[in-house]
Amino acid sequence: MADGRYLARDAAGEERGVLVVETLAAAPLPGRRRRRPQPAEAGDGPLELPLSRVTAVRVAEPLASQEEAERWLVAATDSEEVVDDLVAEGIALVNRALFAQGAAAGDPHFRQLTELEPNAVRIGYGSGEEVAAGRYTTARYVDVQATGASARRRRVEDLRPQERVAAVLGGRERIDACEALLLRARADLDAGRMREAALQLRVGLEALLVELAGALADPRHVEDMGELEARREGLGRAADAALRADVSVEDGERVREGIEICERVLRRRRVMRGG
Numbered sequence: 603m604a605d606g607r608y609l610a611r612d613a614a615g616e617e618r619g620v621l622v623v624e625t626l627a628a629a630p631l632p633g634r635r636r637r638r639p640q641p642a643e644a645g646d647g648p649l650e651l652p653l654s655r656v657t658a659v660r661v662a663e664p665l666a667s668q669e670e671a672e673r674w675l676v677a678a679t680d681s682e683e684v685v686d687d688l689v690a691e692g693i694a695l696v697n698r699a700l701f702a703q704g705a706a707a708g709d710p711h712f713r714q715l716t717e718l719e720p721n722a723v724r725i726g727y728g729s730g731e732e733v734a735a736g737r738y739t740t741a742r743y744v745d746v747q748a749t750g751a752s753a754r755r756r757r758v759e760d761l762r763p764q765e766r767v768a769a770v771l772g773g774r775e776r777i778d779a780c781e782a783l784l785l786r787a788r789a790d791l792d793a794g795r796m797r798e799a800a801l802q803l804r805v806g807l808e809a810l811l812v813e814l815a816g817a818l819a820d821p822r823h824v825e826d827m828g829e830l831e832a833r834r835e836g837l838g839r840a841a842d843a844a845l846r847a848d849v850s851v852e853d854g855e856r857v858r859e860g861i862e863i864c865e866r867v868l869r870r871r872r873v874m875r876g877g
Contacts, residue, residue: 603654603703607734610695613848622657622736623734653721657736658692671727674742679725679742688725689717689746697793714789717746766872780809784864791861796849800857803864804841807834810864817871824868833860 659868665671678684697714704712704842726741727733769775783806791798807830817823838859840853849857 603699608699618662618789620659620661621699622693624655624736625652626655627653645727655736657697658695659733665727675727679744685744689723694793696853778813780806781868782811783809787861791858797844797852800841800844800849803860804838807837807864814867823870826863830863
Protein backbone atom coordinates (compact mmCIF):
# COMPACT_ATOMS: atom_id res chain seq x y z
CA MET A 603 0.00 0.00 0.00
CA ALA A 604 1.37 3.42 -0.94
CA ASP A 605 2.38 5.85 1.80
CA GLY A 606 -0.19 8.50 2.60
CA ARG A 607 -3.28 9.40 4.61
CA TYR A 608 -6.59 7.75 3.79
CA LEU A 609 -9.92 8.99 5.16
CA ALA A 610 -12.46 6.25 5.92
CA ARG A 611 -16.21 6.89 5.95
CA ASP A 612 -19.07 4.60 6.88
CA ALA A 613 -22.01 3.68 4.66
CA ALA A 614 -23.80 6.89 5.65
CA GLY A 615 -20.85 9.02 4.60
CA GLU A 616 -19.81 9.91 8.16
CA GLU A 617 -16.07 10.17 8.85
CA ARG A 618 -15.04 7.22 11.01
CA GLY A 619 -11.26 7.01 10.83
CA VAL A 620 -8.00 7.90 9.15
CA LEU A 621 -5.35 5.44 8.06
CA VAL A 622 -1.78 6.77 7.96
CA VAL A 623 0.78 4.62 6.11
CA GLU A 624 4.50 5.33 6.31
CA THR A 625 7.42 3.24 5.07
CA LEU A 626 10.23 3.26 7.64
CA ALA A 627 12.68 0.97 5.85
CA ALA A 628 12.63 -0.68 2.48
CA ALA A 629 14.75 -2.89 0.28
CA PRO A 630 16.30 -1.20 -2.78
CA LEU A 631 13.84 -0.81 -5.62
CA PRO A 632 14.42 -3.25 -8.47
CA GLY A 633 15.62 -1.94 -11.81
CA ARG A 634 13.20 -1.52 -14.66
CA ARG A 635 15.03 -4.21 -16.63
CA ARG A 636 15.56 -7.75 -15.42
CA ARG A 637 19.16 -8.21 -14.33
CA ARG A 638 21.22 -11.26 -15.11
CA PRO A 639 21.00 -13.80 -12.25
CA GLN A 640 23.93 -13.56 -9.83
CA PRO A 641 25.53 -16.41 -7.85
CA ALA A 642 24.35 -16.77 -4.25
CA GLU A 643 26.87 -17.68 -1.57
CA ALA A 644 25.89 -20.26 1.04
CA GLY A 645 26.62 -17.84 3.88
CA ASP A 646 24.66 -14.89 2.49
CA GLY A 647 22.37 -13.31 5.06
CA PRO A 648 18.69 -12.57 4.50
CA LEU A 649 17.70 -9.71 2.25
CA GLU A 650 16.53 -6.47 3.79
CA LEU A 651 12.74 -6.42 4.09
CA PRO A 652 10.43 -3.39 3.99
CA LEU A 653 8.96 -2.17 7.27
CA SER A 654 5.86 0.00 7.40
CA ARG A 655 4.20 1.87 10.23
CA VAL A 656 0.41 2.05 9.98
CA THR A 657 -1.63 4.28 12.27
CA ALA A 658 -5.39 3.78 12.58
CA VAL A 659 -6.94 6.99 13.93
CA ARG A 660 -10.38 7.27 15.48
CA VAL A 661 -12.03 10.51 14.43
CA ALA A 662 -15.65 9.78 15.31
CA GLU A 663 -15.12 10.00 19.10
CA PRO A 664 -12.73 12.88 19.87
CA LEU A 665 -11.56 13.35 23.45
CA ALA A 666 -12.25 16.74 25.03
CA SER A 667 -8.93 17.28 26.84
CA GLN A 668 -5.55 15.72 27.50
CA GLU A 669 -6.70 14.77 31.00
CA GLU A 670 -9.67 12.89 29.54
CA ALA A 671 -7.38 11.28 26.97
CA GLU A 672 -4.99 10.14 29.69
CA ARG A 673 -7.82 8.61 31.72
CA TRP A 674 -9.08 6.84 28.60
CA LEU A 675 -5.62 5.45 27.78
CA VAL A 676 -5.06 4.09 31.30
CA ALA A 677 -8.48 2.46 31.41
CA ALA A 678 -8.22 1.06 27.90
CA THR A 679 -4.77 -0.51 28.26
CA ASP A 680 -5.59 -1.99 31.67
CA SER A 681 -8.34 -4.10 30.10
CA GLU A 682 -7.40 -7.06 27.90
CA GLU A 683 -10.87 -7.05 26.37
CA VAL A 684 -10.63 -3.36 25.40
CA VAL A 685 -7.11 -3.86 24.04
CA ASP A 686 -8.34 -6.74 21.88
CA ASP A 687 -11.25 -4.64 20.62
CA LEU A 688 -9.02 -1.67 19.78
CA VAL A 689 -6.43 -3.81 18.01
CA ALA A 690 -9.17 -5.60 16.05
CA GLU A 691 -10.66 -2.22 15.08
CA GLY A 692 -7.31 -0.99 13.79
CA ILE A 693 -6.59 -4.21 11.89
CA ALA A 694 -10.08 -4.05 10.36
CA LEU A 695 -9.34 -0.58 8.96
CA VAL A 696 -6.03 -1.80 7.51
CA ASN A 697 -7.76 -4.82 5.97
CA ARG A 698 -10.47 -2.61 4.48
CA ALA A 699 -7.74 -0.69 2.69
CA LEU A 700 -5.97 -3.87 1.57
CA PHE A 701 -9.22 -5.25 0.20
CA ALA A 702 -9.86 -2.03 -1.71
CA GLN A 703 -6.32 -2.11 -3.08
CA GLY A 704 -6.72 -5.73 -4.21
CA ALA A 705 -10.03 -4.98 -5.92
CA ALA A 706 -8.69 -1.82 -7.55
CA ALA A 707 -5.63 -3.67 -8.86
CA GLY A 708 -7.61 -6.72 -9.95
CA ASP A 709 -5.38 -8.86 -7.71
CA PRO A 710 -7.12 -12.07 -6.59
CA HIS A 711 -4.18 -12.93 -4.31
CA PHE A 712 -4.31 -9.91 -2.00
CA ARG A 713 -3.76 -10.78 1.64
CA GLN A 714 -5.20 -9.52 4.87
CA LEU A 715 -3.69 -9.23 8.33
CA THR A 716 -4.54 -10.81 11.66
CA GLU A 717 -4.11 -9.30 15.11
CA LEU A 718 -1.04 -11.48 15.71
CA GLU A 719 1.04 -10.25 12.79
CA PRO A 720 2.23 -6.72 13.67
CA ASN A 721 5.80 -6.53 15.00
CA ALA A 722 4.71 -3.97 17.59
CA VAL A 723 1.38 -2.45 18.63
CA ARG A 724 0.84 0.84 20.44
CA ILE A 725 -2.35 2.41 21.72
CA GLY A 726 -2.28 6.12 22.40
CA TYR A 727 -3.67 9.57 21.77
CA GLY A 728 -2.51 12.78 20.16
CA SER A 729 -3.54 16.06 18.62
CA GLY A 730 -5.03 16.22 15.15
CA GLU A 731 -1.71 17.27 13.62
CA GLU A 732 0.18 14.54 15.44
CA VAL A 733 -2.06 11.62 14.52
CA ALA A 734 -2.37 12.85 10.93
CA ALA A 735 1.40 12.35 10.70
CA GLY A 736 1.33 8.96 12.45
CA ARG A 737 2.62 10.45 15.73
CA TYR A 738 1.12 10.73 19.22
CA THR A 739 1.33 12.60 22.51
CA THR A 740 1.36 9.50 24.72
CA ALA A 741 1.14 5.82 23.88
CA ARG A 742 1.65 2.44 25.49
CA TYR A 743 2.97 -0.73 23.93
CA VAL A 744 0.56 -3.65 24.22
CA ASP A 745 1.46 -7.32 23.86
CA VAL A 746 -1.20 -8.84 21.64
CA GLN A 747 0.48 -12.22 22.06
CA ALA A 748 -0.38 -12.20 25.76
CA THR A 749 -3.92 -10.80 25.65
CA GLY A 750 -7.00 -12.34 24.07
CA ALA A 751 -4.88 -13.48 21.15
CA SER A 752 -3.56 -16.26 23.38
CA ALA A 753 -7.07 -17.73 23.55
CA ARG A 754 -7.24 -17.71 19.75
CA ARG A 755 -3.87 -19.41 19.60
CA ARG A 756 -5.02 -22.13 21.97
CA ARG A 757 -7.99 -22.84 19.72
CA VAL A 758 -5.64 -23.11 16.76
CA GLU A 759 -3.28 -25.40 18.65
CA ASP A 760 -6.19 -27.67 19.59
CA LEU A 761 -6.71 -28.29 15.87
CA ARG A 762 -3.02 -29.25 15.34
CA PRO A 763 -2.78 -27.44 12.00
CA GLN A 764 0.81 -28.51 11.31
CA GLU A 765 -0.21 -32.15 11.28
CA ARG A 766 -2.89 -31.41 8.74
CA VAL A 767 -0.54 -29.33 6.58
CA ALA A 768 1.77 -32.33 6.41
CA ALA A 769 -1.15 -34.64 5.59
CA VAL A 770 -2.41 -32.37 2.79
CA LEU A 771 1.03 -31.85 1.25
CA GLY A 772 1.71 -35.57 1.54
CA GLY A 773 -1.46 -36.42 -0.37
CA ARG A 774 -3.05 -38.22 2.60
CA GLU A 775 -5.83 -35.65 3.02
CA ARG A 776 -7.51 -32.91 1.03
CA ILE A 777 -9.10 -29.56 1.83
CA ASP A 778 -12.83 -29.70 1.20
CA ALA A 779 -14.39 -27.02 -0.98
CA CYS A 780 -16.67 -25.95 1.86
CA GLU A 781 -13.66 -25.12 4.03
CA ALA A 782 -12.22 -22.67 1.51
CA LEU A 783 -15.62 -21.10 0.83
CA LEU A 784 -16.45 -20.69 4.49
CA LEU A 785 -13.04 -19.17 5.25
CA ARG A 786 -13.86 -16.48 2.68
CA ALA A 787 -17.30 -16.01 4.24
CA ARG A 788 -15.68 -15.52 7.67
CA ALA A 789 -13.18 -13.02 6.27
CA ASP A 790 -16.01 -11.04 4.66
CA LEU A 791 -18.08 -11.15 7.85
CA ASP A 792 -15.19 -9.96 10.02
CA ALA A 793 -14.49 -7.13 7.58
CA GLY A 794 -18.11 -6.00 7.57
CA ARG A 795 -18.67 -7.03 3.95
CA MET A 796 -22.09 -8.46 4.70
CA ARG A 797 -23.30 -8.84 1.12
CA GLU A 798 -20.23 -10.86 0.19
CA ALA A 799 -20.51 -12.91 3.40
CA ALA A 800 -24.12 -13.81 2.62
CA LEU A 801 -23.25 -14.90 -0.90
CA GLN A 802 -20.17 -16.88 0.16
CA LEU A 803 -22.12 -18.58 2.93
CA ARG A 804 -24.78 -19.82 0.51
CA VAL A 805 -22.31 -21.75 -1.65
CA GLY A 806 -20.21 -22.76 1.37
CA LEU A 807 -23.27 -24.18 3.12
CA GLU A 808 -24.37 -26.09 0.03
CA ALA A 809 -20.92 -27.66 -0.23
CA LEU A 810 -20.77 -28.47 3.50
CA LEU A 811 -24.14 -30.23 3.51
CA VAL A 812 -22.89 -32.54 0.76
CA GLU A 813 -19.26 -33.01 1.80
CA LEU A 814 -19.85 -33.54 5.52
CA ALA A 815 -23.06 -35.57 5.38
CA GLY A 816 -22.47 -38.55 7.66
CA ALA A 817 -18.89 -37.44 8.31
CA LEU A 818 -19.11 -38.20 12.04
CA ALA A 819 -21.07 -40.70 14.11
CA ASP A 820 -21.68 -38.05 16.73
CA PRO A 821 -25.08 -36.78 17.93
CA ARG A 822 -23.84 -33.18 18.03
CA HIS A 823 -22.75 -33.41 14.40
CA VAL A 824 -26.14 -34.79 13.37
CA GLU A 825 -27.87 -32.02 15.34
CA ASP A 826 -25.81 -29.23 13.77
CA MET A 827 -26.24 -30.61 10.27
CA GLY A 828 -30.00 -30.74 10.85
CA GLU A 829 -29.94 -27.14 12.10
CA LEU A 830 -28.08 -26.02 8.97
CA GLU A 831 -30.53 -27.84 6.74
CA ALA A 832 -33.37 -26.06 8.54
CA ARG A 833 -31.67 -22.69 8.03
CA ARG A 834 -30.77 -23.36 4.41
CA GLU A 835 -33.83 -21.72 2.85
CA GLY A 836 -33.60 -18.59 5.01
CA LEU A 837 -29.91 -18.17 4.26
CA GLY A 838 -30.67 -18.60 0.56
CA ARG A 839 -33.21 -15.78 0.77
CA ALA A 840 -30.64 -13.61 2.56
CA ALA A 841 -28.19 -14.23 -0.28
CA ASP A 842 -30.85 -13.39 -2.87
CA ALA A 843 -31.59 -10.14 -1.06
CA ALA A 844 -27.85 -9.37 -0.92
CA LEU A 845 -27.76 -9.40 -4.71
CA ARG A 846 -30.16 -6.46 -4.79
CA ALA A 847 -29.35 -4.34 -1.74
CA ASP A 848 -27.45 -4.11 1.52
CA VAL A 849 -28.05 -6.91 3.99
CA SER A 850 -30.65 -6.11 6.65
CA VAL A 851 -29.87 -6.37 10.35
CA GLU A 852 -32.00 -9.50 10.63
CA ASP A 853 -30.36 -11.18 7.64
CA GLY A 854 -26.95 -10.15 8.91
CA GLU A 855 -27.63 -11.95 12.18
CA ARG A 856 -28.78 -15.03 10.26
CA VAL A 857 -25.56 -14.99 8.25
CA ARG A 858 -23.41 -14.62 11.36
CA GLU A 859 -25.16 -17.49 13.12
CA GLY A 860 -24.98 -19.67 10.01
CA ILE A 861 -21.24 -19.14 9.64
CA GLU A 862 -20.69 -19.93 13.32
CA ILE A 863 -22.59 -23.21 13.07
CA CYS A 864 -20.67 -24.19 9.94
CA GLU A 865 -17.40 -23.41 11.68
CA ARG A 866 -18.46 -25.48 14.67
CA VAL A 867 -19.15 -28.46 12.40
CA LEU A 868 -15.75 -28.13 10.72
CA ARG A 869 -13.92 -27.62 14.02
CA ARG A 870 -15.56 -30.70 15.56
CA ARG A 871 -14.60 -32.80 12.54
CA ARG A 872 -10.97 -31.68 12.78
CA VAL A 873 -10.72 -32.29 16.54
CA MET A 874 -12.40 -35.70 16.48
CA ARG A 875 -10.37 -36.86 13.49
CA GLY A 876 -7.14 -35.35 14.79
CA GLY A 877 -6.67 -32.92 11.92
